[in-house]
Amino acid sequence: MRTFNIKKTESRVLIAMAFPAFAIYAFLYLYPSLSNVYYSFQRWDGVTKPEFVGLHNFTYLATNDDLFMKVLGNNFRFSFIVVIFQTLLALLFATFLLKNTKTSIALRIVFFFPTILSSVSVGLIWNFLYDPNFGFINAILKSVGIPGLNWLGDTRYSLYAIALTQVWFHTGQMVVIYVAGLQQIPQELYEAAEVDGASRWQQFKNITWPMALPTTAVVVAYTTIQTFRAFDLVYSMTQGGPLNSSDMLVTLIYNTAFSSYKWGYASAQSIILVFVVLLLTYLQRRTLRLNTGEK
Amino acid sequence: MFYKVFKNTLLTLFAAAVLIPSSIVILGSFKDDLEIYTKPLALPKHWSLKNFHTLIETGNVFTPFKNSVIVAIFSVGITLFFASMASYMIARSTTVTGKFLFLLFAIGLAIPGQVNIIPIYHLFVQLHLTNSLIGLILVNIALTLPISIFILTAFFKDLSREMFEAAAIDGAGHWRIYRSLALPLCRPALAATGIFLFVICWNDLLYPLMLISELDKKTLPLTLIDFRGEYATSYSMLFTAVLVASIPMVIMYLTMQRTFVAGLTAGAVKG
16 A cells, blocks of 8 residues: 555546446345345245234244254254364374375375265265165175164264265365365474474374464364355255254255245244354354464 | 374275265166166176166256256356456455455355345346346356455465556556456466356255256256156166266366366365
8 A cells, every 4th residue: 555556536447347246246145135134024925025023033933943943953963073073084184195195196186076076966876875775885784794774764863974974075175275284384393303202193283283273273164164054965865854853054944935935934044044153153263263372 | 003004094994985986876877776786886797878878868968967057157257257357456456445345245255155045036036037047147156256256356465566566657557457467367266266166056056946947947956856856766867867967077177186176175265
């Protein structure tokens, strides 16, 4: 800003260049987001005239809706499991595949591969692997004498089965992010530790983990948001069933709107989703800032 | 010693976890159902193209394929064009307008696009944009603008200010600088962002599921979901459809592997 061409008014060309993006974004992102807030105060089936009900949708959600609470719990459990396992696995694999040798690069390419598939394809593939009668997983289990499970059809396992698929789906992407982060760590630190006779575990604990915290912050934040956005994978594997055991917030919102036609109520649910995501993002930023010593 | 065994076991297990399902799908599309159930990993007894024939004859896979290509290409192209102009503006702005715009787009990063399904659906019904590829393209553009602007603005800000100023002294206007200097210089960033967007648009299910019901407007993920209902447990047909739907991505991944990884990780890191 200390250059000679300081201007009080913006160049018209610049304004014109930003205008198309601004117009589409304002009309198809900001305006719908605001309407969503407005709808959340209405009783509305999407067809007849909406009726203003104040905070009724929210109080009902908080006090009377067992299904919503169950799904909220499902989503938190799903998110927690995926964040923990995916992050730890990715960090582990990244430390294994840190050096740019041919094998490491080849393995990174293999691990990353699922990321490019669509959730629906991944869902269909895993539907086969999990199939109780013909599935590959049960076949392996049976061959070593363990009885197979009805992975997706049993209320006890469906959520965890989808979480496993999610980890399979996106660990490779996180590995690549970690590799980029870990390669920034000065090699001298490891060499010095080696001279001092530090074990691999000590090196990991005292150098890799603290130095990788900023990357961990990114990975955890991204994975958390991804798990609260989950729709495609759940819809193509179980559609939230059986008995809502694998229902997530977005699948619930979709069904509230397009199966039960409670549009105002669905809007209120999505406002809660926004708050959950914002709160989690804020908490993670704060925790990880404390750890990295910033501010 | 223990470390080596531990490391190699884990790496082998995960590599197998990726390669085995992929092989089952590829091999399975040349088998019949019985063979998939009994010997999922064996090479097919006869390399039969029957599944592909059935898919083409009855499955109507060309139309959704074409629709997906149209939607992805236009969504990505327009988003890149608009986002790069807006990012150039934000990076070069000398007033608060640029900062304000950047904040406005940052809101879009904080609100997941999935929460807007109800207002978008309502709006699109009023605008007669349901069952329309243009509608899908518009949704994709709106949803991917914030992340694209985030990535590209960071890139434009890294370009040297002196270079822009030198060009301005030589009499080049903003449009000229954007066209002939900024855009060519950020080609790698554009390519990476473009791939990231392409994957999102190609794979999206939620918005097509909500907005498209007519058969000849469906995209590939929607068709796959329909197939699941239609062929229930006929995995030979499902695998063939999955293979066909994934081929463009796989080819792009294998030929532009670096750009691919750069794009998908930039999207995660900046988002």
